[in-house]
Amino acid sequence: MSLAGQYLILQLLIIGVVLAGVVAVSLTQSTNNFEKVEGRRSLSAAESLAANPLLRELIPNAAPEMGSALPAMAETTRSTSGLQFVVLADRDGTVITSTFPDDVGTSILHPESQVEEGRGWAGDITRNGEHVLIAQVPVLDDAGKMVGIVSAGQSYPSTQELIQEIAPSALITLVIAVVLGTTGSVLLSRRVKHQTRGMEPREIAELFEHREALLHGVKEGIISVSPDSRIMLANDIAIELLQLPLDCVGQTLTDLDVAPQVTRALTTQQQQPDRQFLIGERVVVFNRMPVKTARKDLGSVTTFRDRTELTLLEQELGDSKATADMLRAQTHEFANHLHAISGLIQLQEYEEVIRFIDGVSFSRSKVFEDVSSHIAEPTIAALLIAKASVATERGIQLEVSKDSRLGRGDEQTARDLTTVIGNLIDNAMDAIADVDAPQIVISIQDLDDQITVIVRDNGAGIADEAMKEIFTQGFSTKDTTVSGGRGFGLALSRLVCRRRNGDITVANDHGAQFTATLRK
Structure with missing residues (x-):
């Protein structure tokens, strides 16, 4: 069902409930008005008849079916007032004459009636299963003594009669309410549809369910x-x-x-x-x-x-690429050395060939021996050799301390060490780029339960205001406009260390000294 249809049904239900309430209130009000108006009219007619001098003279000695004067007076009063019945009774309440002949000889006294006390009374009684409104007035003689009773009244209108009475106004109210409700429902539906982009409640619910499934999926x-x-x-x-x-x-x-x-x-x-x-x-x-x-x-x-894992892999891939680039550079360097040796041989400078070969082999073997004698892990050894070549090209002296020791480990440990050592060396080389006689010393200690890496340079050190933020992601003392940004190397290194229940600290000791620990 459309939104307009739902609003219309709701409005009709509300109108129906309101109309039923109005009818109930109208019926109650009509009944109250009947009691008020007809009770007053009945009491007035009974009082007028009780004050009739002829009635006051005849009723003390009257008896049922004795003369026609009293019945004539009662009927005249009934027809004149428009009431349903008029009853005359003696002072004991026995009916002398009545509009209903069957009532003659019966008692009209009612437990709630106050007529025996000499006062008029109006109320409702049930007569032969019919709800009747009556008024009873005492008939007093000249001495003020009650000599008879006049009772007048009529039956309550039925519910059907009351409904027929209020039906025209109720019907007009219903028509107006239906027209207003229908118009309001259509206008409200159009406004809601405008706000909901023309979608029905069912479509909105389906859209919400789809969004929730998509959002959490x-x-x-x-x-x-x-x-x-x-x-x-x-x-x-x-x-x-x-x-x-x-x-x-x-x-x-x-x-x-x-x-x-x-x-x-x-x-x-x-x-x-x-x-x-x-x-x-x-x-x-x-x-x-x-x-x-x-x-x-x-x-x-x-x-x-x-992207934690992917970032670490990218870092490791970058280190591997840098290593490959260094090996490729060394290949070209070796080719140049071979060309030089070939040229010296062709020039028959054999002594120069021997001195050249000894110099090249000594410088190369010294680097390889320094690294391989202390570092047994192939990945880290290759990284240090590659970084040493980069440092040499940049005019930086990179040394591995003689007390360094690192045995072979598992593949994950090698990857984590590659990330930490590579970042620390790169940061150290950037920090001492403008220093005279730049130097970096690396110390790696392989203990029983952890690995400690110390990278020390002879630069200016870390400023005091940057000491607390040096490991904050995005913070860098270098140019941050380069592609990809800066400020991730130390943050990633600390991330790796902390994931292995370790940490990185920094201190100034004739330059910056970074100490990283990784649990095995």
């Missing part, structure tokens, strides 16, 4: 925030990733006390897609889209997903 987090920073919508993934309470919908970000980076991601304009933030120990990628209509600003909708 996707694997990405979805959250809608109003212009006043109030959460209007959030699916299960969003609540889990942002660590929000289950009843977060309807509350403001301030009330929920969310992390500052979450508030920044949900409320600030996004110039580039896929902004990354560190939420707890997860790397979350945000995409915010403002929502506006022609009339007002509705806030924004933000989608996000967990």
Whole structure:
């Protein structure tokens, strides 16, 4: 059924209930009016007849069926007043004459009647199963002594008669109410349809169910925030990733006390897609889209997903790519060395060939021996050799301390160490790029239950104001306008360490010294 039809049925039901109430009230009011008007008329007619001098003279000695004067007087009063019956009785209440002949000789006294006390009385009684309104008035002689009783009245109208009486007005009221209700239902339905884009309630319910299923079925987090920073919508993934309470919908970000980076991601304009933030120990990628209509600003909708594992893999892939690039560079360098040796041989400079080969082999073997003698894990050894080559090209001396020790481990530990060591060395090389005689010293200690990595440089160190924020995601002391942004290396390194029940600390000791611990 359409919305207009539902409204019309509801209006008709309301009209029916109201009309039934009006009819009930009208019936009660009609009955009360009948008692008030007819009771007064009956009492007035009875009092007028009781004051008749002839009646007062004849009734003391009157008896049933003795003369016609009293019946004539009673009938005259009945016909003149328009009442249903008039009854005359002696002072004991025995009927002398009555409009109903069967009542002659019976008693008209009623338990509630006050006529025996010499006072007029009006009330209702049941006569032969019929509801009757009567008035009883005493007949007094000249001495004020009651010598008889006059009773007059008529039957209550039936319910059908009362309904027939109020039917015209009720019918007019019903017609007006139906017309107004129908018009109101149509207008209200049109307005509601305009506000609901022409959809019926069933369609709105289906749309809501579809939206809920879609919202909670996707694997990405979805959250809608109003212009006043109030959460209007959030699916299960969003609540889990942002660590929000289950009843977060309807509350403001301030009330929920969310992390500052979450508030920044949900409320600030996004110039580039896929902004990354560190939420707890997860790397979350945000995409915010403002929502506006022609009339007002509705806030924004933000989608996000967990990219922790993917980010770590990208970091490891970058390290592997850097290693491959260094090996490729070394290949070209070796080719150049071979060309030089070939040229010296062709020039028959055999002593120069020997000195050249000894110099190249000594420099290469020294680096390889320094790393391989202390680092048994192939992945880390290859990383350090590659970083040493990069450092050499940049004029930086990179050393592995003689007390370093690292045995072979599992694949996950090697990946985590690659992320931590690679980020720490890259940050150290950037920090001492402008230092005279730059130097980086790496120490790796493989203990029973944990691995400790110390990277120390001879740069200017970390400023005091940056010491507390150095591990905050997005914070960087370097240029942040480069592609992809900065401020993720140390944050990711700390994330890896904390996921392995470790941590990273920093201190200034003739330069910056980073100490990372990872539980085995």
